[in-house]
Every structure is written in structure tokens, then in C-alpha cells.
Amino acid sequence: MRGVPSYAPPAASASLAVQATPERLALGEKLVMSSCADCHRNPQTNTLSGQLIPDLTPDFGRIYSANITQDKTHGIGGWTDGQLAALLRTGLGPDGRYRLVMPSFVHMSDEDMESIIAFLRSDNPLLRATPVASHAQEPSFLLKALTNTVMKPTPMPTQPVLAPAPTDAVAYGRYLVVGRYKCYECHSKDFASNNALEPEKSTGYLGGGNPMLNREQKAVVTRNLTMDENTGLGDWTPAQFAQAIRFGMSPHGPLAYPMPKYSTLTDEEVNGLWAYLQTVPKIKNATPEDGAVTQ
Ligand code: HEC
Ligand code: HEC
Incomplete structure (x- = not known):
């Protein structure tokens, strides 16, 4: 039985430097609250410091979301914008480890993704540096098998990703x-x-x-x-x-x-x-x- 495969680190952009405009911070807050906080918010710390994901059935094992607060050691405080973008696109961290169960946002527009990154860097209390280590994963055999077949990293987009106009x-x-x-x-x-x-x-x-x-x-x-x-x-x-x-x-x-x-x-x-x-x-x-x- 093979474990979770490892990969070469994704090609993170070294030059990405997201500007935190008021529009991006507002959109980023909305998207993080609807699409990240349910998985990453820890009820004890009340920050996005990670928790056992409650909604997965036991056949996937016990999977814990990571600490994505601004803590430099345990969170994402030490990650570059390019590394964050690469993780959101591919599911791979800068170490090349595939992040289990973490959705890959491969079809999200660049603007939405950069808004999320801007918000993750903001002074919102949910992101306050929280010095707790992310929990090790306990994937089931099924989940390990899936990471060798269907649950795989997605490629970095090679073109800009744009959202269609709301009028369409x-x-x-x-x-x-x-x-x-x-x-x-x-x-x-x-x-x-x-x-x-x-x-x-x-x-x-x-x-x-x-x-x-x-x-x-x-x-x-x-x-x-x-x-x-x-x-x-x-x-x-x-x-x-x-x-x-x-x-x-x-x-x-x-x-x-x-x-x-x-x-x-x-x-x-x-x-x-x-x-x-x-x-x-x-x-x-x-x-x-x-x-x-x-x-
Ligand atoms: C994290 C998983 C998850 C995501 C993401 C999600 N849903 Fe749901 N949705 C559910 C579950 C689970 C239920 C049933 C909840 C219950 O029974 O209390 C549900 C119920 C619904 C219902 C009620 C349907 C009915 O027949 O009563 C609608 C409508 C709905 N979702 C639309 C959406 C839309 C639109 C989106 C995206 C914008 C979305 N959902 C994203 C898990 C999800
Ligand atoms: C379905 C639950 C789920 C959702 C939704 C989710 N995540 Fe995750 N995320 C995880 C899990 C689980 C991990 C840890 C996986 C691992 O270590 O194998 C993770 C890991 C991460 C990591 C890597 C941190 C590290 O130190 O390795 C970042 C960054 C991250 N998530 C950001 C986000 C953002 C931003 C969103 C919303 C756009 C989001 N996540 C939505 C479950 C989720």
C-alpha cells in the first residue's frame, strides 16, 4: 500500500506582490468567510489556526486543516504571496507536500485569489498569529489510495484567469x-x-x-x-x-x-x-x- 505521493515543489511566482486595496480586502473577507473559515477556524482560538474537519465521513480518516494565521513558525506568516498562490492553485506547499482535502482553486480568477491573499495578510482578528502547530494527518487507506489515483495536484494556470462579466x-x-x-x-x-x-x-x-x-x-x-x-x-x-x-x-x-x-x-x-x-x-x-x- 503506497502512502501519499510526494511531488516537486510547484513553480511559485517570485514576483507576485499583492496590493491590498480596499476592494480586495472586502472581497477577500467575503470569500474567506464563505469558503475557508468553516474548515480552518478553530473554535478554541477563534482564529484560522486549524481543526479536525468535522464534515468528512470516517472512511477518509481524520483530517485536520492547517494553521493559516500569520504566525511565522506555525502559520503562513513566512510564506510569500507566490507560495500562497501556488498552494491555492495546485494543492502543493512550498515543500512539495500535497495538502490532503484542501480544495485546489484552479479555476478561481486571479483577482479573487489575490483578494484572498490580501485578506490573509490583513489585521482581521481571525488571522492573529496563533502559535499552535498544525496537526499531523491521519488519512485512511481509502484516502491514501485516492491520492494515488484521482486526488492529485492541479497544474499552475499558464494564462491569466479572468472571471466572466456578471452581465453574462x-x-x-x-x-x-x-x-x-x-x-x-x-x-x-x-x-x-x-x-x-x-x-x-x-x-x-x-x-x-x-x-x-x-x-x-x-x-x-x-x-x-x-x-x-x-x-x-x-x-x-x-x-x-x-x-x-x-x-x-x-x-x-x-x-x-x-x-x-x-x-x-x-x-x-x-x-x-x-x-x-x-x-x-x-x-x-x-x-x-x-x-x-x-x-
Ligand atoms: C461544504 C459543502 C457545500 C458547499 C461548498 C455548498 N453546499 Fe449547498 N448544501 C450542502 C449540504 C450538506 C446541504 C444540505 C444541508 C442540510 O440538509 O441541512 C446543502 C443544501 C443546499 C441547498 C438546499 C436544497 C434543498 O433541496 O433544500 C441549496 C439550494 C444549496 N445547498 C445550494 C448551494 C450553492 C448554490 C452552493 C455554492 C454557492 C453550495 N450549495 C455550496 C453542502 C454544500
Ligand atoms: C474542506 C476543508 C478546507 C477548505 C474549504 C479550505 N481548506 Fe485550506 N486546508 C485544509 C486542510 C485539511 C489543510 C491541510 C492539509 C495537509 O496538511 O495535508 C489545508 C491547508 C491549507 C494551507 C497550507 C498551510 C500549511 O501550512 O501547509 C493553506 C495556505 C490553506 N489551507 C488556505 C486555505 C484558504 C485560503 C482557503 C479558502 C480559499 C482554504 N484553505 C479552504 C482544508 C480546507
């Missing part, structure tokens, strides 16, 4: 689903059969049914986001969709962790998501709120 609602919505918020990662069939480079090739793309755990360690499955009328969102109104993703109130009842709270989504984002979901091939896949029984 469908293209913008696709960008939000695969690039910015990565809804498809949780909402396709299984983490083990996702395709990071070509997200639409993930098994059961956006059809839900991926088994996760909530904060009480009870099983939840993600829901079908395709427009199937019986098992998906085909019978929802745009207002119900907005209410569900912004405030966690679905027509089926309240939504809880691990569904993130996207309370800061703009109208353009909500409209784009809804417009894009209309174009995704429908999948018939009943989840428990449709009356399906799961073990």
Missing part, C-alpha cells in the same frame, strides 16, 4: 459554481469522483447525494441542485433559491452546516447562480427531503 449571467454563474465557491465539489455524487480540472465531468455533476457529516456528526447528504422537477430545484422560485442560499431557509426546512452560509452574496451572484443552474443537465436523484431513505 450564465457564464458568471458557472464561474461561481466551479471557480469561486465550488458548489459542485460538495453537490456532486462523491468527493472521490470529482474532477477538479474539468468539473462538469464529475460523476453526478450537481445532482447531490454526497455523504457528509453535520456538527453533531450525523450523516447528511448534499442535495440535488439540478432543475429536475421532483428531486431537484425545478419546482423552486428564484426567491426560494435566494432565501435558501443566503439564509439557509429552504422550502424543505432549515439548512445546516456543512452547507455554508452565503449571506453576503450580491444579487448579481444569486441571479447568475440561478441562471446557470437552469442550463445544467437534469439528474433524477432523490435525497432525504424528497422522502428517500438513506442508511
Whole structure:
């Protein structure tokens, strides 16, 4: 049985120096709160100093998010902007070690990524240098096997990555689903059969049914986001969709962790998501709120 493979360190840009404009800090805060904090926030320190990830089912093992506070020894205080960008793009640290379970944001726009980096350098209390070491990983055999087959580093983009204009609602919505918020990662069939480079090739793309755990360690499955009328969102109104993703109130009842709270989504984002979901091939896949029984 092979362990997690090691790789050559990624080609980090030596010249990247992100300017922290007010726009970037605001966008970076919004993106870190929606897409990083649920995994990285430690409830004891109340900083992003890392924790046991609560929502992974035990078949992946015990996986701990890392300390990404500004601590120079234990956090990312000593990393360059180029090293951070390379980690977010490829999943590889400057040491060439593949970061398990940490999503690779390969389709995120350069501007979004640099906004995240700007915020990670800011004086927000969540990032206060916290001198605790990141926990060693305890991957299961399954997870080790997956890192030898499907869960692999993604390549550094060779071209600038730009987000489509919000006026092109469908293209913008696709960008939000695969690039910015990565809804498809949780909402396709299984983490083990996702395709990071070509997200639409993930098994059961956006059809839900991926088994996760909530904060009480009870099983939840993600829901079908395709427009199937019986098992998906085909019978929802745009207002119900907005209410569900912004405030966690679905027509089926309240939504809880691990569904993130996207309370800061703009109208353009909500409209784009809804417009894009209309174009995704429908999948018939009943989840428990449709009356399906799961073990
Ligand atoms: C699904 C949970 C999850 C999400 C979401 C997530 N991370 Fe991580 N992250 C991890 C895990 C787990 C590790 C440690 C992996 C390892 O050591 O093998 C990690 C490692 C890292 C590291 C490397 C730190 C080090 O010292 O090795 C950085 C930097 C990082 N994450 C930043 C982010 C940022 C920024 C975001 C949001 C854009 C984010 N992460 C979202 C789980 C997550
Ligand atoms: C970290 C995993 C994760 C991510 C990322 C995620 N979701 Fe979810 N989502 C869930 C889970 C789990 C549920 C079910 C929650 C529950 O049962 O309380 C859910 C439920 C939903 C529902 C309710 C559907 C219904 O039938 O009631 C909608 C709508 C939804 N998500 C949309 C989105 C959108 C849009 C995105 C991206 C902007 C997204 N989700 C990102 C995990 C996730």
C-alpha cells in the first residue's frame, strides 16, 4: 500500500506582490468567510489556526486543516504571496507536500485569489498569529489510495484567469459554481469522483447525494441542485433559491452546516447562480427531503 505521493515543489511566482486595496480586502473577507473559515477556524482560538474537519465521513480518516494565521513558525506568516498562490492553485506547499482535502482553486480568477491573499495578510482578528502547530494527518487507506489515483495536484494556470462579466449571467454563474465557491465539489455524487480540472465531468455533476457529516456528526447528504422537477430545484422560485442560499431557509426546512452560509452574496451572484443552474443537465436523484431513505 503506497502512502501519499510526494511531488516537486510547484513553480511559485517570485514576483507576485499583492496590493491590498480596499476592494480586495472586502472581497477577500467575503470569500474567506464563505469558503475557508468553516474548515480552518478553530473554535478554541477563534482564529484560522486549524481543526479536525468535522464534515468528512470516517472512511477518509481524520483530517485536520492547517494553521493559516500569520504566525511565522506555525502559520503562513513566512510564506510569500507566490507560495500562497501556488498552494491555492495546485494543492502543493512550498515543500512539495500535497495538502490532503484542501480544495485546489484552479479555476478561481486571479483577482479573487489575490483578494484572498490580501485578506490573509490583513489585521482581521481571525488571522492573529496563533502559535499552535498544525496537526499531523491521519488519512485512511481509502484516502491514501485516492491520492494515488484521482486526488492529485492541479497544474499552475499558464494564462491569466479572468472571471466572466456578471452581465453574462450564465457564464458568471458557472464561474461561481466551479471557480469561486465550488458548489459542485460538495453537490456532486462523491468527493472521490470529482474532477477538479474539468468539473462538469464529475460523476453526478450537481445532482447531490454526497455523504457528509453535520456538527453533531450525523450523516447528511448534499442535495440535488439540478432543475429536475421532483428531486431537484425545478419546482423552486428564484426567491426560494435566494432565501435558501443566503439564509439557509429552504422550502424543505432549515439548512445546516456543512452547507455554508452565503449571506453576503450580491444579487448579481444569486441571479447568475440561478441562471446557470437552469442550463445544467437534469439528474433524477432523490435525497432525504424528497422522502428517500438513506442508511
Ligand atoms: C474542506 C476543508 C478546507 C477548505 C474549504 C479550505 N481548506 Fe485550506 N486546508 C485544509 C486542510 C485539511 C489543510 C491541510 C492539509 C495537509 O496538511 O495535508 C489545508 C491547508 C491549507 C494551507 C497550507 C498551510 C500549511 O501550512 O501547509 C493553506 C495556505 C490553506 N489551507 C488556505 C486555505 C484558504 C485560503 C482557503 C479558502 C480559499 C482554504 N484553505 C479552504 C482544508 C480546507
Ligand atoms: C461544504 C459543502 C457545500 C458547499 C461548498 C455548498 N453546499 Fe449547498 N448544501 C450542502 C449540504 C450538506 C446541504 C444540505 C444541508 C442540510 O440538509 O441541512 C446543502 C443544501 C443546499 C441547498 C438546499 C436544497 C434543498 O433541496 O433544500 C441549496 C439550494 C444549496 N445547498 C445550494 C448551494 C450553492 C448554490 C452552493 C455554492 C454557492 C453550495 N450549495 C455550496 C453542502 C454544500
